[in-house]
Amino acid sequence: MKRLSTLIILLCISLLMLLTGCGRQSAVDSGAAPGSGRVIIDMAGRKVILPQKIEKVYPASPLECVLIYTLAPELLAGWGYHMAADQSGYILPEYRNLPVLAWTTRGSTSNAEEIMKMKPDVILTINDINDTTRQYADELERLTKIPVVLLDKELTKTEQAFVLAGKVLNREERAAKLAAYCRETLAMVAEKQPLLRERTPVTVYYAEGRRGLETEPRGSWHAEIIEFVGGINVADPGLPAGSIIGRSPVSMEQVLAWNPEVVLISYFRDGESSSYPSIMGEKSWQNVRAVKARQVYEIPTGPFNWFDRPPAVSRLIGIRWVANLLYPDVYPFDFRAEVKRFYALFYHYQLSEQELDDLAARAKRVE
Numbered sequence: 355m356k357r358l359s360t361l362i363i364l365l366c367i368s369l370l371m372l373l374t375g376c377g378r379q380s381a382v383d384s385g386a387a388p389g390s391g392r393v394i395i396d397m398a399g400r401k402v403i404l405p406q407k408i409e410k411v412y413p414a415s416p417l418e419c420v421l422i423y424t425l426a427p428e429l430l431a432g433w434g435y436h437m438a439a440d441q442s443g444y445i446l447p448e449y450r451n452l453p454v455l456a457w458t459t460r461g462s463t464s465n466a467e468e469i470m471k472m473k474p475d476v477i478l479t480i481n482d483i484n485d486t487t488r489q490y491a492d493e494l495e496r497l498t499k500i501p502v503v504l505l506d507k508e509l510t511k512t513e514q515a516f517v518l519a520g521k522v523l524n525r526e527e528r529a530a531k532l533a534a535y536c537r538e539t540l541a542m543v544a545e546k547q548p549l550l551r552e553r554t555p556v557t558v559y560y561a562e563g564r565r566g567l568e569t570e571p572r573g574s575w576h577a578e579i580i581e582f583v584g585g586i587n588v589a590d591p592g593l594p595a596g597s598i599i600g601r602s603p604v605s606m607e608q609v610l611a612w613n614p615e616v617v618l619i620s621y622f623r624d625g626e627s628s629s630y631p632s633i634m635g636e637k638s639w640q641n642v643r644a645v646k647a648r649q650v651y652e653i654p655t656g657p658f659n660w661f662d663r664p665p666a667v668s669r670l671i672g673i674r675w676v677a678n679l680l681y682p683d684v685y686p687f688d689f690r691a692e693v694k695r696f697y698a699l700f701y702h703y704q705l706s707e708q709e710l711d712d713l714a715a716r717a718k719r720v721e
Contacts, residue, residue, distance in 0.1 A: 394522060397506040397514065398488045404501050405475050408523050412474035412500070414458040417507070420658050420666035422478065423449070424532060424700040425516065426525045431455060431472050434664070437657065440712075444657035444703055458494065466497040476522060477502045480515070507575070509582060512536045512667055532667075535699060539670050543583060543677065546684050555586040556680040559614035559644065560662075566619060566629035566639075567609070568601040569593070576600050576662045579669060580618075583677040583685070588612035606638050616679060617644040619652045619716075620662055628652055630716055651679060652716035656709075657701060671696040679719050689714055 391405045408429060413419040416434030423430055427446065432453040442450045455472070456465040458479065469477060477494065481487040483506050495502040503522050505515040513536035520529020558580045562568040570577035571589040580587045589612070593602035621628045630652045633639045644650055653661045653672070660672035671693065678687030690710050697703045705713075 396503045398483045398504040402501045402503055408475045410474045412469050412472055412477045414479035416664040417480045417666045418478045420668055424667060425519055425529055426523050429523060431474050441657045446702055470498050480505045480507045539673055549684050550584045555584060556616060557588050557614045558585045558616045559588050561617055561619045561629055562601050564629055566633045568603055570600050575665055579661055579672055579676050585680045588614045613643050615643055617650040648720045654713045654717050689718060
């Protein structure tokens with residue numbers, strides 16, 4: 355009888371261990387880390403354990419600021435740069451005065467202490483996907499003890515980035531709407547590309563700096579919209595880099611030799627003025643084909659640049675705009691209707707007619 359009792363006890367213990375093991379296994383299989391939170395796989399294939407609830411997100415640079423603002427502004431820890439008044443006016447009032455955060459320069463973990471002070475629930479970074487950026491994300495996570503999610507910066511992966519970010523931030527329904535716009539925009543370009551095969555591509559010069567004599571060469575991430583929609587960036591690869599990352603200095607003689615059909619103008623908002631008056635008014639520019647044909651356009655920047663700096667998800671409206679500038683018969687674009695739609699969907703903002711006029715002032719296509 356005693357032996358039978360012992361045997362029953364041993365069987366009970368074995369059964370309890372088996373059940374406990376099964377419970378532990380199913381928690382892992384279901385994607386939940388026991389006692390830790392949710393498990394997601396980021397776009398670099400890294401397993402990241404997240405808290406069940408996300409209340410604050412640290413953006414590694416201005417790129418992530420834009421994405422987070424479009425998806426869940428209430429979670430944004432701060433901005434990546436100081437906004438000018440004509441930018442912040444398009445931002446919802448409650449988010450205009452968020453702190454300006456230190457960037458985690460690509461590959462650098464030097465701001466780990468600054469990030470930890472903010473006590474975010476997750477760090478979001480958008481970058482190339484390779485071994486270097488995976489190691490960077492792992493190291494940043496190790497130093498801060500904060501989960502780091504790495505998203506792919508490739509333009510064609512924008513839809514997937516929104517979907518994953520929505521999952522990370524518990525905003526899947528909202529993310530699905532933004533991802534749908536991405537899908538629609540990229541599909542439009544892919545669908546129309548065959549119509550351009552028999553044409554000579556339109557040549558474009560991207561003018562940066564106070565005099566318009568800085569640019570980004572072909573292949574640069576900062577100017578990729580030009581080639582993405584079927585244009586040719588006249589600036590040759592291999593140009594020397596400027597004092598700011600990219601922004602290669604060029605001479606007026608070089609611009610005249612390139613003789614682009616279209617000029618796109620961009621500028622920083624920290625006190626730097628637009629080169630539009632110089633390009634349209636200075637004698638040295640008057641023999642450039644784009645200037646003679648008045649095909650010179652200033653890239654809208656409120657609240658975020660449509661083209662570059664940062665080359666963020668705000669480029670989605672830029673794709674439609676630039677495509678129409680270069681090939682109006684192939685890419686129809688109702689400026690007022692589409693811009694109004696985009697700002698409402700992505701920026702939570704209803705544009706007034708005056709604001710539409712302001713955005714269109716130097717950006718509307720010359721017929």
